[in-house]
Amino acid sequence: MAHESFADPEVAEILNRSFVPVKVDREERPDVDAVYMAACQAMTGQGGWPLTLLLTPNQKPFFAGTYFPKQRQFGRMGLLDLLTSTEKRWATDRDKFERAGESLLTALQRGFEKNMAHPSDATVVDRAYAQLAERFDSQYGGFGDAPKFPSPHQLLFLLQYGASLGESQEKSKGKSAAVSMVLQTLSGMYRGGIYDHVGFGFARYSTDRSWLVPHFEKMLYDNALLAYTYTLAYQATGEPWLGTVAKDILAYVLRDLRDPQGGFYAAEDADSEGEEGKFYRWSARQVKEVLGDVEGDLYCRCYGIGTNAYALGDEISHLATPPAGEDIPNLVAHTLEQFAESEGIDPEAWRLRVLQANHKLRMAREKRVRPQRDEKILTGWNAWMVVALAQAAAAFDQPDYLQAARRTVNFLENQLVSQGRLLARFCDGEAAYPAYAQDYANLVWAYLELYQADFQAADLGRALHWQKAMDHLFWDDEAGGYYVYGADAEQLVMRPKESYDGATPAANSVAAWNLLHLARLTADGDWEQRALAVFRSLDAAMVQAPAGFTFLLKAWLFGRYASQEIVVVATPQDVQLGPALRWLRQTYLPHAVRLWVPATTPSQMAEYAPFTAAYSMKNGQLTFYVCENYACQQPVTSLDEARQILHQT
Incomplete structure (x- = not known):
């Protein structure tokens, strides 16, 4: 228009x-x-x-x-x-x-x-799972028909749901099905053209059922939340390809969306030279000009170049038809391994050749006219990027990711805070607009992930600071839950609350997740009571359409099942501390919070989590406390013993 x-x-x-x-x-x-x-x-x-x-x-x-x-x-x-x-x-x-x-x-x-008063329905989680299972595309993954959106919060819910089921035969079957839906969806998206196989990163959505032809716009929020989801799925399953995709998404964002000051830009457009997708399409001739005839021919057959993907039929016939023979690199027809085996090539050798080929193609593609970049830096989306970077830093033991995450939160604190008030947007050197509940919730989540990745007490302190600020500005004292905009912002004709999880997790859903984690990390029950008030405020809508509240229900599952608190007490100089914290970071523990209490006096942790003052080293050695709902097993001093206790709980 x-x-x-x-x-x-x-x-x-x-x-x-x-x-x-x-x-x-x-x-x-x-x-x-x-x-x-x-x-x-x-x-x-x-x-x-x-x-x-x-x-x-x-x-x-x-x-x-x-x-x-x-x-x-x-x-x-x-x-x-x-x-x-x-x-x-x-x-x-x-x-x-x-x-x-x-x-x-x-x-x-x-x-x-x-909608603000309705009795809680304990079956809502199972009904959300059933609704997703009913809509699941068993051939290509994802939910529903075209157009298909990534919706990572649905997959995060399924991971948490699978982890929350018991070990009975019936529940094990449900656990397996939930995780299977996650893996098939993540595989389908990665193999499709919605994923940029040459330069990495995901487009906004797929116009067809098979994830093949995307709307080519790339959004920061999609890539941040997908990087987080692929990382978590890697930790949950140990599948190496999931970790590779997560790292490649981060490589794209760090390379193409990072501002020199440390923030991240909002998006890249779909169009270049007035045509959607032109930057991303290839003909067989263009590929062979870069890779040579032999390697180029193999690459084209592997990645579907020359199959005229735009002529798939009515479901994507509304797209403008590109020049004949141009296609989007994709693996919809087969995996890399399947193609290599069909050609009699060692799969690992072919994977390395593909890496080299995609690098050459990306270098050649850089000579094209790039899509325009939206250089707004949005607080909430940048906080999601911190969440992804911190989780990846922990899972892959990559200090560079942690450094990038810290640069981003430093940018937000330095450029997007005015007189103690968080602001929503930075562009062309100007910060503007009082930040919204989503921005505050995402920033709290970012600091919580930073704490779990680096165990710096100051990060927990900042999470508490911004959560208190969010409560002051956005909390509904009468009905519970958080309004979209603050009490100090421009007052519109009504003051709504963001309830359901749409393209991204809603502010109230993220806040519930944060509040429960703060309660576990600090042993302060007031945070849990506030989380329960959030759930109560959304009960009516959630009961009516459970699958619309998947991130909120992920938080509910975290709060519903017995929590684990794993506390490590050691001096900063202890040679065993590094391996112990690395194990804590990299192990998939969906119901746990992890704390490191420095055995020094005074410890900053005692300020933010006073209960930790009672935890001390045993016999002067690094000590593990493995607790369930704050009831702790006997402290142990070896990593093997701690692993064994965790396996039994």
Whole structure:
């Protein structure tokens, strides 16, 4: 609509004559988006972007829709028709429009309040799993039909669900099925064209069922959360390819989206030279020019170059057809190993050849016109990147990831905090907009992951600091849960809460996860009570549509099952400390929190987690305390003994 209508002189003339046009970047103002998307859904039964609304001067919506062509087409109202009709009717029926807007807001608020009180349903987790299982695509992975979105929080829920089931025959079957859905989905996405096999990183979504043809825009939030998911799945299963994909995603983000000051840019566009996907497509001739005829021919047959992927049929026929013979590198037809075996090539040798080939192709691709980069630095998305980097630093024992994560939080603290208030966006040297609940929740999560990766007490202290700030600015004292925008921010016509987990985990879901971890790390029950209030505030909506709350339910599973607290007490100089902490970082412990208590006086940990003051070394040696709900086994001084206790709990 920006090019078709808003840049058009005829549309501009009527807009400027009778309306006050306002264009909102929903990434910078999710509060505005949340209010008026709810209005659109109430009026039309659906939502989406672009979001088009007409408001009264006091911001009350009386008309809503999504895309409108300039002129009427195929029965769809044109923007000029809408504006002309509204201009005429406003002059005679203004009161009617005002009443309609007021009535809609009242109904929205009543519906919102109705959802705030509902008895908890203990079966909601199993029903969420059942809904995902019913929608699961057993051929390609993922959920539902085209278009397909990555939705990593659904996979994170399934990992936690599988880990929470017992060892009975029936539950073991469910555990296996949950993890299988995760692995098949992660494999399907990686093998598809939604993954950039040449330069790494994931596109925003797939236009077809098989993950083959993407919408080529690359978003920071997708790649951050997917890197985190692949890393966690690697830890849970030990499958090496999952770790490789996680590292490659991080390589892309660190190479192509990092700002020199330490933050990360928001996205790369889909288009270059006015054509979607042109930067990413290859013909057999172009591949062979880079790799030579023999290697190029093998590469093309392996990665589907020359198969005309855009001509798959009706499900993606809406895409613009590229020049004949151009394709997106993909492994939908086979894995690297399957192709190598079919060609009589050693799979490991072929994997190394492919690495070299993709590097050469990436170098050649850099000579093309790149898609434009959106250089906004968004606080919440950058915090998710810290989560991914910290988790990867722990899982892969990679100090470079930890260093990058610290550069990013330092950037956020130095550039996006003003007078103690977190801000939402940094661009062209300017920080702007009071940050939202999502930004605060994500930053707390980032510091919690940093603490679990590096065991620096200061990180736990910053997590506590920002959680308290979030509670002060966003908490609903009457119904519980967190509002989208703060009490000190611009007050819109209503103050919504982000409830369901859509493209990304909602602020309330992340907050519940954080609060439960803070409760376990500090032994402060007040944090757990606040988490329970979050769950209660969302019970009604969650019970109605469990699969829409997968990250919230991941948090519920963490809180529901017996927690493990693993405390290591040692001096910083102890030669056994490094191996002990490395083991803690790299072991998949989905119900555990890990703490290192320096055996020094005074210890900063005692300030943030006072209960740790009671833990001391045994016989002057590094000591493990393995506890369940703070009831500890006898302390042990060897890693093997600690492993054995954990295996038994």
